[in-house]
Amino acid sequence: MRIGIVCYPTFGGSGVLATELGKALADKNHQVHFITYQQPVRLSEFNANIFYHEVRVPTYPLFDYPPYETALASTLVDVILNNQLDLLHVHYAIPHASAAYMAKQIVAKQGIHIPFITTLHGTDITLVGKDKTYAPVVTFSMNESDAITAVSKNLRDETYAFFKIEKEIEVIHNFVDVSRFQKKPIDAFRKVIAPNGEKILLHISNFRKVKRVMDVVQIMAKVRQQIPCKLLFVGDGPERSGAESLCRELNIIDDVRFVGKQEQLEDILAVSDLFLLTSEYESFGLAALEAMAAGVPVISTNAGGLTEINEHGKTGFLSNVGDVDGMAQFALTLLTDEKKLLEFKNNARQHAAIFDIHNIIPIYEKLYNRFCNCI
Numbered sequence: 476m477r478i479g480i481v482c483y484p485t486f487g488g489s490g491v492l493a494t495e496l497g498k499a500l501a502d503k504n505h506q507v508h509f510i511t512y513q514q515p516v517r518l519s520e521f522n523a524n525i526f527y528h529e530v531r532v533p534t535y536p537l538f539d540y541p542p543y544e545t546a547l548a549s550t551l552v553d554v555i556l557n558n559q560l561d562l563l564h565v566h567y568a569i570p571h572a573s574a575a576y577m578a579k580q581i582v583a584k585q586g587i588h589i590p591f592i593t594t595l596h597g598t599d600i601t602l603v604g605k606d607k608t609y610a611p612v613v614t615f616s617m618n619e620s621d622a623i624t625a626v627s628k629n630l631r632d633e634t635y636a637f638f639k640i641e642k643e644i645e646v647i648h649n650f651v652d653v654s655r656f657q658k659k660p661i662d663a664f665r666k667v668i669a670p671n672g673e674k675i676l677l678h679i680s681n682f683r684k685v686k687r688v689m690d691v692v693q694i695m696a697k698v699r700q701q702i703p704c705k706l707l708f709v710g711d712g713p714e715r716s717g718a719e720s721l722c723r724e725l726n727i728i729d730d731v732r733f734v735g736k737q738e739q740l741e742d743i744l745a746v747s748d749l750f751l752l753t754s755e756y757e758s759f760g761l762a763a764l765e766a767m768a769a770g771v772p773v774i775s776t777n778a779g780g781l782t783e784i785n786e787h788g789k790t791g792f793l794s795n796v797g798d799v800d801g802m803a804q805f806a807l808t809l810l811t812d813e814k815k816l817l818e819f820k821n822n823a824r825q826h827a828a829i830f831d832i833h834n835i836i837p838i839y840e841k842l843y844n845r846f847c848n849c850i
Contacts (some may be wrong), residue, residue, distance in 0.1 A: 477506045478841065479546070479554055481575065482566040482797075483516040488761040489596035491754055492626070492649055493566040494518050499652075499836050500526045508554055512543070516738055528554050544570040544577075551578035555589055561847040563591035564839075568600065569609055572679065590621040590846035595644070597626070597758030597779075598685075600634050614638045621846050627780030630758040645842070649759045649782070650835035652827055656769040658745045664745040668732065673703040674810045676745040677771065678738065680754075680761045682712025688752035690799050692718055696725045697803035704763050706731045709743060744769035749806055749819035757781050764830055767791075767823035772809055772816070774802050784830070790823040 482493035494517040501524035503758060508526045518527065530550045531542040552572060554560060565571035565577070575591040579581040582589055593616070600613075617623055617634075618728060623644045625631040630645045669675050676695060680686040687706070695706040708718065708731065715733065723727040737743060744750075752765035752775040757763075759780040761771045767784070773780050773791035776798075786792045793803035809816045 477558060477560045478564040479508045479510055479560045481510050481571045484511045484513045489567045490515055491517055499832050501509055508763050510550055510554055515805050538750040544574050547574040552760040555582050563589060564593060564644045566594045567596050568593055568613050572620060573612050576616050580737045583849050592622045593617055593620040595625045595630055626759045627783050629780040645737040647838050648830055649761050650830050650832045651764050651768045651827060653768045656741055658741045658746040664742060669705050673705050675746055676704055676706045676749050676750045676751055677749045682714040685755045687753040687755055688714045688718045688722055692721045693799045694751060694803045696727050697725055698806050701807055708733045709737050732748055744771055746818060747771050754778055760784055764827055768827040770820040770824045772823050774805050790826045827840055
C-alpha cells in the first residue's frame with residue numbers, strides 16, 4: 476500500500492505520532508511518503524520503504540505571509556500523481572485537512588480517487604480550531620474527510636461539542652513502542668545527575684503556557700524540602716526563561732537541569748524516578764505514556780485525556796489543575812516508599828503495554844483498508 480502522511484515535523488505529539496506510525500507501516504512493507512516542509516525529527520534512520528517530499532514555499536514581495544497551504548496542496552498533487560498513492564493520512568487539521576481536500580478535488584479532475592483520513596491531535600481543535608478565523612474551514616475540511624480519528628475519547632467529545640461534525644469520529648489512541656523504552660539505567664549517567672543518590676524528577680514538554688511549567692518548579696521546591704532530589708527539564712519553549720527565574724527565586728536552581736530538546740529520551744527516562752505533567756489540558760499525553768513505558772510513574776493533572784492513560788493510585792496519581800500541594804504530596808508518597816514506588820513502576824510498564832504500537836497499527840491498517848482495499 477502507498478500511503479501519504481502529512482504532519483508537522485517538530486517535537487510535538489502530532490509529529491511524533493505521525494512519524495512513528497509511518498515508520499511502523501514501512502516496517503510492515505507499506506510504502507510511506509512523508510510530505511512536509513522539513514524532515515521530521517524522528518525520521519533519522521534509513522528505510523527503503525520511506526520517502527520524504529519537501530514542501531517548498533516560494534517567497535514573493537506580494538505576500539506578507541507565504542501561502543503554505545497552497546504549496547502543500549500542490550505538492551500533494553505532485554506526490555499523488557507521480558507515486559500512485561492509495562491514500563492520504565493527515566495529522567493535525569490545520570491546514571493539512573483543507574490542503575488534502577483541495578488536492579483530492581484536483582486529482583479527481585484526472586479521474587483519480589484519493590481518500591484522505593484526518594487525525595485530530597489536540598490544539599488543532601481545542602485552541603486554534605475554535606478561533607472564528609479558522610473554524611468554518613476546519614469544520615468543512617473535517618466533514619469532507621473520508622474518515623476522522625481522534626487520539627482520545629476526550630478529544631472526540633471536545634470536537635463534537637465545538638464543531639458541527641456530520642460523521643463519526645473514531646478514537647484510535649496514541650501509541651508507544653514499548654520495546655524502545657525497555658532500557659536498563661546507566662549508573663554513570665545517573666550519578667552525573669544525582670551524585671549522592673537523590674531521586675530524579677522529570678518533565679518533558681514544549682514549555683508552552685498550557686503546560687504550566689511553573690507548577691513543576693513549585694512541586695520540585697516542596698518535594699525538595701522533604702527529601703533530596705533533582706529535577707530534569709527536557710524541551711524548550713516560551714516559558715523556559717520564566718521557569719529558570721523561578722528556580723533562582725526559590726533557591727533550587729542548583730538542583731534543576733534544563734537540558735533542551737532531546738530526540739532520544741530512553742536513557743533519560745531510564746534513570747528517572749517520577750514524571751511530572753502539570754498541564755492545563757492534554758488531548759492525550761504522549762510524553763506521559765512514554766514515561767510509563769519506561770517504568771516511570773506519572774504525577775499529572777486530571778485534564779483532558781490524561782485520565783485515559785494515567786490510572787490514579789496504580790500507575791501514578793491525578794490532581795486538579797494547579798493543585799501544587801496535592802501533586803507534591805503524591806510525589807512524596809511514592810518517593811519516600813521504595814516498595815510502593817517499585818509497585819507503581821511495574822504497574823506503569825504493564826499499563827503502557829495496552830498502548831503498544833503493535834496493538835494500534837493493525838487498527839489503522841483496518842481503517843485504511845475500508846477506503847482502498849489495498850492491504
